[in-house]
Amino acid sequence: MTKQLFFQRSWNYSNGLEIVGAWLLALLWISPLLYAFWAAFHPSEYAVNFELFAPITLDNFAEALSQAPFLQYGLNTFVLVTMLLASQMVVCTFAAYAFARYQFAGQNIAFSLVLVQLMITPEILIVENYSTLADLSLVDTITGIGLPYMASAFGIFLLRQAFKSTPKELEEAARLEGCGMFGVLWRVYVPLAKPTYLAYGLVSISHHWNNFLWPLIVSNSVETRPLTVGLGVFGAPESGVDWSIVSAATLLSVAPLMISFLLFQRQFIQSFMHSGIK
């Protein structure tokens, strides 16, 4: 009996230790980022000199912006991500609708071939995809960076699941009302799949905002380079820029996504969850 009591207590009273552990881990986990904030907002002589009342400055941001066109990079990223998201939505919606509601010949084979892209993502095939882009003379264009990702197996997969779970009766009703193929898709399937669109959209935005290897290979000028590539070029150790400025540039590059994450934390986390489980 005493042993049982002891264990029951261990469920209830180990809380204190757990709270401390959880908070220590959280502080440890957030500290690299806090450090980047520290370095970015203080003069460089305080980069490793933690004085509580060190003067706060925005000079590092101004310096980073004057050394590299981060606003242009930001605009490039924004254009890339928007263009990609819009085309992914259209391309994946059509394909998912076909897989979910039209039993066409060769459907299963076609679906397996789509799923291949879950494993073999375009950045694995950099050599061949680069020469394809060269043949299309799309090297060093934002379209070229986005093109290989516009059909997304992941998006097709998620939307197909969502469309399949839509009750067929709703489609029948819409047909009786006189909706055609696209009418049914637009009035019935798309509105009901909104949570899936949101989840996929957030995952896609974060993925392409952060993507690096393929944009690095394709982009070659200030007009096309997205933020990640601009940051990679900027922060190269041999260029000898100082840490406070690199930190400021890093924060500038992650700020838009970071702020949206902090504002819509719940949606972000649920989207990532949703995309993994469903």
Next chain:
Amino acid sequence: MRSASPGMRHIYGWLLLTPAAILLIAFTHYPTIATFIDSFFSKSSAIRPSRFIGFSNYDAMLEDPIFWKVLFNNLWFALGTIPTSIAIAISMALLVNRSLPGQGFLRMAYFTPTILPMIAVANIWLFFYTPQIGLIDQILQGIGFSGHNWLGDPNTVLGAVIVMTVWKEAGFFMIFYLAALQHLPKELEEAAKLEGSSRWYFFWRVTFPLLMPTTLFVLINAVLNSFKLVDHLFVLTKGGPDNASNLLLYYIYENAFSYFDPNYASTLTVVLLALLAIIALLQFFLLDRRIHYR
């Protein structure tokens, strides 16, 4: 389908699929096949066009010590990152799943590294690892140890990259465990409490086995990431020193775009594709598909 006649549904189906099919064929299927073909041809130069050379590229690859080095680096990288980040991810999920004070902050702190680009993460960590003036060395020197060139020493560079990757990935895996934990029946815990079993025992005998499908799912994703994610190398080490931190995909990039040998790069890509195919097969046979792909 009521309004589409039997013949029409094939046409509609394929029409709807066409845009996706063209893009997927152009950037996934065609390049996969072209990679295989190119690996059997020699590199073309100004005086000598590319020609069929059979398995010569493969012979060269098997004798290339750097190939073996990057392959084993990939193995060590995977072994170093995956079990640790899974263990940390489970702990995080267990902690966040209970209602502790500041739960929202804890969840955010654990998850935040996930939404940072790897290139930004590498920028921040580069400064930690810089000899003498870097943060780690400053702390070590402050408590009386000597500094160390973490990224310049072949013995420590892979470890340094592994630590950074664990930091970046653990929070991402946490959310899958969190989702799984929230779906576990509450009665199990109540029963265990009544039975008087310790929490440790409960975790190993009940929770952990029930999380197994999630662990497999995370494991597959982690292995894939360990092959696909090489962004940090561009900032941190460029694969060096002496290829001590080089990984397969980065070596492919170097061959294609620095040494201008696309045919050897294709040969290396074939190896990467083979590895991915093995992972896909493992996933197919190991994963309980009903759980994650319902």
